[in-house]
Amino acid sequence: MFSNAKLNEKIAFALLKVATGLVVAFVLVILYYIIYNGYSAINLEFITDMPRNRMTEGGIYPAIMGTTYLIIGSMAVALPLGILSAIYLTEYAQPGRTTWAIEMAINNLAGTPSVVFGLFGLAMFVKYLGFGPSIISASLTLALLILPVIIRASQEALLTVPKEYREASLALGVTKWETIRRVVLPAAIPGMVTGAILSIGRVAGETAPILLTGAAYFLPRLPDSVYSQFMALPYHLYVLATSGTNIAQTRPIQYGTALILLTIVLCVNLVAVSVRSHYRSKMRR
Incomplete structure (x- = not known):
């Protein structure tokens, strides 16, 4: 019996290692493909200049800034809305119909396709x-899109x-709110940062919601205010790859845009991971 259990354990660990290796291999292949095809387009002009000639020349600076905004x-x-909602559901809400309805609403939002959020943003905000x-219309729509992820995390x-x-x-006589603010939240920050990391990656890569709420096809200038249209990297990439008249000519720009988008997400993730590690080490002291 003991030997069978050991054998099953070894098989399970072997399968886990194989699965992990496959995931890492796929990620490396995708990264290599994008870097190999896109590095030739990366230079200072590509990052800091405005697009020209219907996006066949120039840079992608407005798209980079639009994604950042x-x-x-x-x-x-x-x-803040997601963290406060999680605090209420975890620390204050009592089991009942109201709490059940809120939980069901969060689950339904998490499973709703992004294009539906885009249609809602078009109807409500636009x-x-x-x-x-x-x-502002696109940001509010994307905020609703990532809200369930932040609440759950x-x-x-x-x-x-x-x-x-x-x-x-x-x-010790500390109030409940002070306990949450000074004791519970600092201990929970590493997990909350994980939710923020996932949310940032999704915001940076979404196309359907911003397509319906404000992303422009060609806008060789920066937005004047939060009420202005904007360019964004995922929509810029989508247009270049599917709707352009010179797809072969713009192919290096396509891969360069994809590489810049991956780099932005990676840099933000590294910052978030370092914040999470800082708080984890702080809690161990």
């Missing part, structure tokens, strides 16, 4: 609220904090 705008709305095709992070932390703080 979307990340900042959507995270500024979704992160038309009804009168923001028009703009950065924050909930899981809060649930991993031992109850003894809360009980010890409350036993």
Whole structure:
């Protein structure tokens, strides 16, 4: 019996290693393919110049800045709202119909296709609220898109904090809110940062929502305000690859754009991972 259990354990670990190796291999192949085809287009002009001649020449600076604005705008709305919602559901809400309805709404939002969020953003922010095709319309739409991810990740992070932390703080006469703010939240920050990482990656790569709420095909200038249209890397890449009249001529720009997009997401992720590691090491002290 013992030998069979050992054999099953070895087989399970072997399968896990194979699966992990396949995932890493696929990621490396994709990265190699994009870097190999896109590095020739990367230079200072490509990063800092405006597009010219219907995007067949020049750079992608407006698309880089547009993607940056979307990340900042959507995270500024979704992160505090998601964390506060998770705190309410984890620390304050009592089991019942209201809590069940909120949980079901979050689950349904998490499974809703991104194009549906785009249609909602078009109807609500662009038309009804009168923001028009703009950065604010796209940012609010993307904030709704990533909100379920942030709520779920924050909930899981809060649930991993031992109850003894809360009980010890409350036993000293500290209020519940002060306990959450000074004891629970610092311990849960590494898990919350994980949710933020996933959300940033999704914001940077979404095309359908911004296509319907403000992304422009060709805009060789920076937005004047949050109510202006904008260019963004994923939509820029989509247009170059599918709708351009000189697809062969723009192919290096396509791969260069994809490489820049991956680099931005990677840099943001590295910053977030370093923040998570800092708080984890701080909690171990």
